[in-house]
Amino acid sequence: RNLACVGADPAAITDCLNFGSPEKPEVFYTFHEAIRGLADACTELGVPVVSGNVSFYNEYQGAPILPTPAIGMVGVIDDLSAVIGSAFLSEGDTIVLLGETADELGGSEYLAGAHGLVTGALPELDLEHEATLGALMRDLIGDRLLHSAHDCSEGGLAVALAESCVGGRLGATVTLDDDLRPAASLFSETQGRIVVSVQDDDVDHVLDAAERYGVPYSVIGEVGGDRIVIEGKVDIALADAIDAFEESLGRLVGEV
Numbered sequence: 001r002n003l004a005c006v007g008a009d010p011a012a013i014t015d016c017l018n019f020g021s022p023e024k025p026e027v028f029y030t031f032h033e034a035i036r037g038l039a040d041a042c043t044e045l046g047v048p049v050v051s052g053n054v055s056f057y058n059e060y061q062g063a064p065i066l067p068t069p070a071i072g073m074v075g076v077i078d079d080l081s082a083v084i085g086s087a088f089l090s091e092g093d094t095i096v097l098l099g100e101t102a103d104e105l106g107g108s109e110y111l112a113g114a115h116g117l118v119t120g121a122l123p124e125l126d127l128e129h130e131a132t133l134g135a136l137m138r139d140l141i142g143d144r145l146l147h148s149a150h151d152c153s154e155g156g157l158a159v160a161l162a163e164s165c166v167g168g169r170l171g172a173t174v175t176l177d178d179d180l181r182p183a184a185s186l187f188s189e190t191q192g193r194i195v196v197s198v199q200d201d202d203v204d205h206v207l208d209a210a211e212r213y214g215v216p217y218s219v220i221g222e223v224g225g226d227r228i229v230i231e232g233k234v235d236i237a238l239a240d241a242i243d244a245f246e247e248s249l250g251r252l253v254g255e256v
Contacts (some may be wrong), residue, residue, distance in 0.1 A: 004134040005194060006083050007141030008075030010045055013038075015052035015071050020064020022056050030067040037125075037145045038069070044127035047073070066118070081116075082141055086150040087167030093147055093223040094203050095172060098133060099193035100216045101157060102143040103184040109155045110187035129192045129215075136213040137194065145209070152193035158186035158234065160195050165228050166245045171238045174221030175231045182233050197223055 003010050013140060017034060020027040031054075058065045077083060088095075105111055106120025139148050148168070152160045157176075165172050176185050198206050203219070210217045226238045 001130065001134070001151040001153070001192075001194065003073060003075040003146045004137040004149055005086065005199075007075065007138050008077045009138060010047045010073055010075045010134070012048050012050045013042065013071055013073045014050060015066070015069060017052070018058055018065065018068040018070065019054075019056055020059055024064065027064050027067075034067060034069045038071075038091070041130075042185055044131055044232070057221060078125045079142065081126055082144055084141060084146055084148055085167070085189055086164055087148055088164045088172065088197050089098045089147050089168050090199065091170065091224040093197040093199055094219060095161075095174060095221040095223060096196050096198055096203070096206060097157070097193060097218045097220050098196060098215055099129075100190070100218075101176075101178050101180065101185065101188055101193065102190045103136045103166050103180050104188045104190045105184055108187055108189045109159075110183060123144070123189050123191050127189050132213055133192055133194065136209060136215050140206060140209060143205075145197050145206050146198055148197045150195045153189065153196065154211060156187040156189050157193065157195070158230065161230070162241055163245075164195060164197070165238060168223075168239070169242070170223050171225035171229070172221055172223050173225065173227075173229045173231070174218060176233070177218070186230065 001178070015038060017031065017036075019031045021030060022028045038049070050072055058068075102123070104121075104123035107118070107122045108120075111117040111120065137149065148164060150160045150164045161172060161174060178185050180188070204215070207217060208217075228237060228238060229235050
C-alpha cells in the first residue's frame with residue numbers, strides 16, 4: 001500500500017521472519033500461518049519473493065517475542081515527476097477516504113497504547129481489493145489527480161490524518177459519517193484504506209475513477225487552518241500535534 005501511495009507497480013518482496021522457538025506448537029503455528037499469508041498475498045499481487053531469512057528462538061525474559069514478519073517490497077515507477085508524498089500541501093484541498101472503515105480494533109495500536117491490551121480478532125484482509133486499490137492509485141497518480149496520499153495502517157484513520165497534517169504543517173476539518181463507536185471510527189486498523197487530498201477541480205474525476213474500479217469512497221473533509229478537527233471527536237491545535245510527533249522519541253528516552 002505504501003508503494004501504491006507513490007504510484008509504483010509492485011515488483012518483488014524480501015522478508016525477515018522473526019519468531020520464538022519453533023519447538024513450541026503455538027509459535028510454529030504462527031510461523032506457518034505467516035508464510036501462508038505471505039504466499040497468498042504474493043500470489044494475488046503477482047510478485048515473487050526474491051530473498052529472505054528466518055530467525056527463531058527470539059525470546060525476552062523467557063517468553064517468545066510477538067510474531068514479527070518484516071517485509072520489504074520494491075516497485076517500479078515509470079514517471080518520477082508524478083510521484084506524490086503523504087503530507088497535505090494545499091489549503092482548500094478536499095480530503096477523500098478510499099476504502100471503508102469497519103469496527104476492527106483487535107490487535108490495534110489503540111488497544112495496546114490506551115488500554116495495555118494485545119488481543120482481539122485481527123482486521124479482515126481482502127487481497128483482491130488491495131490489488132484493485134493499488135491499480136486505482138497508479139492511475140490517479142499517473143494522471144496527476146492527487147496532491148497527497150497516505151495509507152491507513154498503525155493507529156488507523158486518525159493517525160493517518162494527523163501525520164498528513166503534521167507533515168504539511170496544515171490543519172484539517174473532517175466529518176466522519178460511519179456510524180461507528182468513536183474509538184473504532186478513529187483508530188480501527190481496517191485494511192485497504194488510503195487518505196488522499198485533491199484540488200476541487202479534480203474531485204469529480206477522482207470519484208468517477210473510484211466508481212469505475214469499484215472502490216468505495218467518502219468525501220470526509222478539507223485541508224486548512226491551524227487545528228486538526230474531526231467533528232464531535234477530536235479538536236487539537238496543529239502546533240500541539242507537531243510537538244507531540246517531533247518530541248516523542250526524546251520524551252520516551254527521558255531527554256525532554
